[in-house]
Amino acid sequence: MTTLAITGGQVLLPDNTVTWADVLVDQDSGEILEVGDDLAGGADDTLDASDSLVTPGFVNGHCHVAMTLLRGHADDKPLDAWLQEDIWPVEAELTADSIRAGTELGVLEMIKSGTTSFADMYFFVPTIADVVDKAGLRARLGHGVISVGKDEDAVHEDAQEGLEVAAEIDGMADGRITSAFMPHSLTTVDGQYLSEYVPEARDLGVPVHYHANETEDEVTPIVENHGVRPLAYAAEKGMLEAEDFFAHGVHVDESEIGLLAEAGTSVIHCPASNMKLASGMAPIQRMLDAGVTVGLGTDGAASNNDLSMLDEARDAAMLGKLAADDASAVPAEAVVTMATQGSADAIGLDTGRIAAGKPADLAVIDLEQPHLTPRHDPVSHLAYAAAASDVRHTVCDGQVLMRDREVLTLDEDAVLSRATEEADALLARADD
Numbered sequence: 001m002t003t004l005a006i007t008g009g010q011v012l013l014p015d016n017t018v019t020w021a022d023v024l025v026d027q028d029s030g031e032i033l034e035v036g037d038d039l040a041g042g043a044d045d046t047l048d049a050s051d052s053l054v055t056p057g058f059v060n061g062h063c064h065v066a067m068t069l070l071r072g073h074a075d076d077k078p079l080d081a082w083l084q085e086d087i088w089p090v091e092a093e094l095t096a097d098s099i100r101a102g103t104e105l106g107v108l109e110m111i112k113s114g115t116t117s118f119a120d121m122y123f124f125v126p127t128i129a130d131v132v133d134k135a136g137l138r139a140r141l142g143h144g145v146i147s148v149g150k151d152e153d154a155v156h157e158d159a160q161e162g163l164e165v166a167a168e169i170d171g172m173a174d175g176r177i178t179s180a181f182m183p184h185s186l187t188t189v190d191g192q193y194l195s196e197y198v199p200e201a202r203d204l205g206v207p208v209h210y211h212a213n214e215t216e217d218e219v220t221p222i223v224e225n226h227g228v229r230p231l232a233y234a235a236e237k238g239m240l241e242a243e244d245f246f247a248h249g250v251h252v253d254e255s256e257i258g259l260l261a262e263a264g265t266s267v268i269h270c271p272a273s274n275m276k277l278a279s280g281m282a283p284i285q286r287m288l289d290a291g292v293t294v295g296l297g298t299d300g301a302a303s304n305n306d307l308s309m310l311d312e313a314r315d316a317a318m319l320g321k322l323a324a325d326d327a328s329a330v331p332a333e334a335v336v337t338m339a340t341q342g343s344a345d346a347i348g349l350d351t352g353r354i355a356a357g358k359p360a361d362l363a364v365i366d367l368e369q370p371h372l373t374p375r376h377d378p379v380s381h382l383a384y385a386a387a388a389s390d391v392r393h394t395v396c397d398g399q400v401l402m403r404d405r406e407v408l409t410l411d412e413d414a415v416l417s418r419a420t421e422e423a424d425a426l427l428a429r430a431d432d
């Protein structure tokens with residue numbers, strides 16, 4: 001057995017208490033062996049965690065990772081105009097090379113900000129899977145299916161690709177990659193296709209992931225055309241199972257929160273994207289009170305504009321208080337839970353908790369910083385004050401992906417220059 005000991009730090013436990021302990025990892029199985037005192041002796045490798053907090057690796061529950069190429073391309077517009085005028089015309093010019101470069105850039109940013117797993121909906125998914133495999137991360141990936149603007153044959157082809165890709169990549173990278181069927185949203189995929197293909201996803205045994213209740217403009221047509229609110233419509237289409245998860249859930253009423261709690265379907269809250277696109281404020285405290293599983297996601301880098309889960313946690317706490325008009329709503333513990341266990345549970349991973357037998361997906365945060373001094377409450381610091389650049393080490397599946405801020409699985413300079421080159425070429429093609 002090859003072991004790794006993370007030593008001398010404080011450790012964030014699943015109940016959000018913090019204890020001084022070492023963490024011993026079996027690098028062959030990728031699991032945590034023990035959390036306890038003096039575990040360094042005899043370990044094959046060590047990571048220093050003195051003056052640091054060992055946390056579960058963050059779990060980004062909803063992303064479009066290759067959209068890093070579009071970061072800063074189209075800011076300051078609402079969702080519909082942003083997608084139709086700026087994003088979709090450029091995405092029509094994406095190639096496998098641009099996806100590879102954008103994904104490398106995104107996963108580099110994730111590793112540097114302590115994220116060890118994510119869920120992603122996009123195009124050229126086998127290429128994304130290959131990058132995730134090489135970078136050493138864990139991910140649930142799917143091909144985004146859209147029917148608007150397509151003829152019937154093209155939609156069937158798109159949905160088939162969604163199913164085939166899900167079957168092809170599930171279990172890749174020694175199980176670090178899993179999949180889902182990912183219809184884009186309840187308004188951009190016509191109901192006839194949802195009725196046809198969601199049961200096929202069930203037969204395949206993969207969850208369904210989609211965008212829902214993001215803007216008021218998305219709710220109205222569903223109510224007008226189907227006579228029910230979007231999540232009742234999702235239930236009719238078989239998309240509200242316990243393993244399913246959707247992004248946003250901004251405009252949900254009490255009846256829909258009740259449906260979610262009953263069904264066990266999870267919501268991925270994306271506060272930065274919701275603020276930037278002025279989509280609205282999700283009633284997160286009400287969902288938590290009802291027992292809904294809530295995770296956190298960054299959404300793509302073009303609507304955020306970064307992939308830091310520490311930023312997202314802070315945004316979630318701030319926006320949650322404003323939405324509830326209550327400073328005690330969505331407290332520090334809640335957003336730390338959402339960024340770790342909540343997202344992991346939502347996207348169907350066994351990560352997000354530091355305990356013996358759990359996957360060794362970890363981040364080590366340097367607390368020896370002016371903005372993290374004094375250390376009254378490490379959980380408060382995680383939620384409100386820590387930044388991506390405070391992450392010292394990142395470990396996924398027992399492997400060290402970043403040691404003392406040096407990423408070991410990617411060539412950082414090469415990734416930045418390839419991404420710049422591919423982003424410029426992509427925008428030039430779209431301009432032609």
Ligand SMILES: CSC[C@H]1O[C@@H](n2cnc3c(O)ncnc32)[C@H](O)[C@@H]1O
Nearest residue numbers: 064087121122144145184211299300
């Ligand atoms: C079909 S692949 C995914 C698709 O989703 C687009 N997208 C990015 N951010 C959002 C968002 O907040 N709501 C809806 N759709 C979004 C992305 O650009 C891809 O086209």
Ligand SMILES: [Zn+2]
Nearest residue numbers: 211247299300
């Ligand atoms: Zn999205």
